[in-house]
Amino acid sequence: xAVKTRDHGGGIDAAIAQYGGTRDGWLDLSTGINPVPYPxxxxxxxxxxxxxxxxxxxxxxxxxxxxxxxxxxxSVISAPGxxxxxxxxxxxxQTGAVNIPTPTYNEHAAAFAACGWDVSPQGTDATVVVHPxxxxxxxxxEAALTARLNIIDESFCDxxxxxxxxxxxxxxxxxxxxxxxxxxxxxxxxxxxLIGPTPLVDRMRDMIGPWAVSGPALEIGTRALMDDEWAAxxxxxxxxxxxxxxxxMTGKGAKLVGGTTLFRLYDVGDAAAWQDRMxxxxxxTRIFPYSDRWLRLGLPAPDRWDQFEAxx
Numbered sequence: 001x002a003v004k005t006r007d008h009g010g011g012i013d014a015a016i017a018q019y020g021g022t023r024d025g026w027l028d029l030s031t032g033i034n035p036v037p038y039p040x041x042x043x044x045x046x047x048x049x050x051x052x053x054x055x056x057x058x059x060x061x062x063x064x065x066x067x068x069x070x071x072x073x074x075s076v077i078s079a080p081g082x083x084x085x086x087x088x089x090x091x092x093x094q095t096g097a098v099n100i101p102t103p104t105y106n107e108h109a110a111a112f113a114a115c116g117w118d119v120s121p122q123g124t125d126a127t128v129v130v131h132p133x134x135x136x137x138x139x140x141x142e143a144a145l146t147a148r149l150n151i152i153d154e155s156f157c158d159x160x161x162x163x164x165x166x167x168x169x170x171x172x173x174x175x176x177x178x179x180x181x182x183x184x185x186x187x188x189x190x191x192x193x194l195i196g197p198t199p200l201v202d203r204m205r206d207m208i209g210p211w212a213v214s215g216p217a218l219e220i221g222t223r224a225l226m227d228d229e230w231a232a233x234x235x236x237x238x239x240x241x242x243x244x245x246x247x248x249m250t251g252k253g254a255k256l257v258g259g260t261t262l263f264r265l266y267d268v269g270d271a272a273a274w275q276d277r278m279x280x281x282x283x284x285t286r287i288f289p290y291s292d293r294w295l296r297l298g299l300p301a302p303d304r305w306d307q308f309e310a311x312x
Contacts, residue, residue: 012284021282027304027311030286032134032156032263034234035301037185038224047215056218063225064193068178073170075201078213078221082155082179082192083107088207089175090115092200093149096125103290105134105153125149131165132156135265135288135296137258139163148173155179155192158231159238159261169195182262183234184224191217238262241299249297252312257294268295281311 012026047056061076070076079085090098090112097118100109108128109119117126126149129140134156142165145152150173152165157178168174175196181187191213194204213221224230238261245264246256254266268274271287274295278285286296300308 015279015282015284019279019282025282027283027300027307029298029300029308030284030296031187032260032296032298033182033187034185034238034262035299035304036234036237038220038227038230040186040220041223043216043219047219050215052211052213052215052218056215056222057213060213060218060222060225063222064178064195067225067228067231068164068166068195070166070195071170073197074195075198077194077201077205077208078218079192079194079204079208080212080214080217081181081190082153082177084190084208084212085177085192085194085204086153087111087114088204089151089194090117090126091207092175092203093126097123098126098128099123099147100128101133103135103288104128104130105155108151108153123147126151128153130155132160132163132260135259135263135286135294137260137263137265140165142168145174150174151177153177155182156260156262158183159235166195170197172197172199175200180221180224183231186220186224189217189220190214191221235261238299244305245297245299248309248312254295259296261299263296263298265294265296267293269293271295278311281307283308283311 012023012028015026060078064076086107095116097120098112099121100119113119124147127145127147128151130153131140132138154164154176157164166176169176175194178193178195180191181189194201242261242264249266250256254268257265257267259265271292271294275285275287288294
């Protein structure tokens with residue numbers, strides 16, 4: 001039986017099959033991943049050779065607490081990617097009706113539906129917000145988070161730390177998700193975090209089992225979360241690159257809809273035509289099944305701006 005896949009960014013292999021070229025020649029702007037990743041440095045042999053011990057897990061948790069200013073009454077757990085947490089969160093509560101304002105990241109609705117929940121705009125048992133939202137960058141209104149379970153996905157919030165709702169993390173009705181791969185540009189590391197009340201976080205800990213996060217991920221994640229200077233420099237660079245992209249795109253007739261400094265959303269009139277034209281230059285973009293006008297672009301690496309501009 002064929003497996004139905006949901007719409008996501010990426011898919012360079014399929015683009016190559018249609019438009020030709022090689023992976024290293026393609027510029028993938030279809031995702032919101034920092035194109036200048038954190039320099040991981042040397043990884044200890046022990047991180048590769050031994051089962052991750054408690055000290056390594058505690059070190060990562062402590063670094064996460066410090067970086068995100070996690071309230072003392074909240075607990076933190078790391079997992080192999082935020083998506084692995086998203087798939088399991090619906091099982092933490094009794095099924096009911098969940099409200100997930102759209103358009104947004106579609107794995108949340110899929111996870112709740114797979115667990116027997118009714119996904120409905122009228123849902124009051126649970127609410128999921130992506131903050132800032134993917135793809136339009138809108139921020140959630142905290143006053144609207146009144147369900148018995150509120151999930152706040154802050155996968156893209158590290159570029160706007162002042163907008164975080166982390167202060168809610170010790171409430172019994174709130175869970176906050178953090179993604180490591182986006183801001184630090186290490187999506188392949190597969191590292192994510194769940195922050196919230198201890199009873200729910202402990203249940204998630206039991207669900208994902210021991211040694212869920214690899215030794216190298218624990219070591220790299222701890223190192224990166226302690227590097228405040230890199231984070232500050234990265235936010236400044238992303239802001240400058242975002243302004244550069246907006247200027248280029250609006251100069252070509254696109255209208256800015258929203259986004260973050262990791263991705264931009266534009267109204268281009270005919271999104272499929274823009275995607276096809278840019279793909280002829282081996283630049284891959286993101287379009288959406290629910291809008292024929294929206295084009296979402298991540299940022300090019302510093303040495304790939306010429307290829308991006310040529311594709312327009």
